[in-house]
Amino acid sequence: MTPEILARLAAARAYRDLSDLARQGVGSTSSSRGSSERIQEARRLRVMTNALVDLVVLGEALGGASWDEITQALHRHDVGTVRTEYEDAVSDWQAAPAEAFNGIGDDAESLDTWYRAHREDTDPAVENPASDLLQG
Known part of the structure; x- marks a missing residue:
């Protein structure tokens, strides 16, 4: 298990929570x-x-994306500013204690179940997007 996977799962949870809140807004x-x-x-x-956005950037940085690539994707201009903005969080996640990974499999399964329940025809046709992270 890596800090990158942990960050990607945190981003998946954030996507889920954002989706649920947006749906409530429509209602x-x-x-x-x-x-x-x-x-x-x-x-x-x-x-x-x-x-x-911060969690996705964190996951990409932990996965090895360059600061130039991240800066460009954020539509920002100063690589140094972007690096400074995120480097402490990257370091903190890289130093994550083993306890941070406790229950991660159950969390991934819960996200998979949520995704399958809410998936639309236009969404990626995967069954276990979060659990698949743990297989790689």
């Missing part, structure tokens, strides 16, 4: 909730999306 479109509540819910999605 409450015609509710009598106030403007403030709808704005706060949308803002929470933005915060979660930013956290998701």
